[in-house]
Amino acid sequence: MTATTQIADLTALRDALRDFAAARDWRQYHTPKNLAMAMIVEAAELVEHFQWATPEESLHPSAEKLAEIRDEVADTLIYLVELADALDIDLIAAARDKIAKNALKYPAPR
Numbered sequence: 001m002t003a004t005t006q007i008a009d010l011t012a013l014r015d016a017l018r019d020f021a022a023a024r025d026w027r028q029y030h031t032p033k034n035l036a037m038a039m040i041v042e043a044a045e046l047v048e049h050f051q052w053a054t055p056e057e058s059l060h061p062s063a064e065k066l067a068e069i070r071d072e073v074a075d076t077l078i079y080l081v082e083l084a085d086a087l088d089i090d091l092i093a094a095a096r097d098k099i100a101k102n103a104l105k106y107p108a109p110r
Helices: 010-023 032-048 055-059 063-086 091-105
Strands: none
Touching: 010 063, 032 063, 063 091
8 A cells, every 4th residue: 555545634635745745855846826826727727627518518527538627626636735734724624714704604595
């Protein structure tokens, strides 16, 4: 079993990404600015898979297309985790807090 197969949560992913970048001496380039820019490039690559697709087509991509989408989702997540790490943001806490804010801003109909 490789170290990557042991990644089961955001903390383990963050730690694996730290090790990956450190082994390649990439940490010096992982500034918040660079990571945010890299993340948006990957998000744009993700969007390209849906450009011009109908809503129905977007719900049912081919197996090949889904594999490509999966890779772009992973790339985007990786840069998001690295950005949060660089800024010492707990992604789970941030998401939890944002859901609470959104619940107040957009209450469910009664």
